[in-house]
Amino acid sequence: MHRANEIERTAPWRLRLELTRKDAESALATYGAGFVATLAFFS
Structure with a gap:
């Protein structure tokens, strides 16, 4: 069970x-x- 003041190690x-x-x-x-494809399409 976790204690309220413990910090979970991540x-x-x-x-x-x-x-x-x-x-x-x-x-x-x-x-x-x-x-690049988007730029080519809109250019």
């Missing part, structure tokens, strides 16, 4: 989500491609 968000460098690079590449 891991950094990157460790909780188990993100790797490759995941971050893929997300950035996807965002960049979408941004």
Whole structure:
């Protein structure tokens, strides 16, 4: 049982989500491609 004055130990968000460098690079590449496609569409 948790005590009222105890602080829960939490891991950094990157460790909780188990993100790797490759995941971050893929997300950035996807965002960049979408941004460029949007600019090309509206230009």
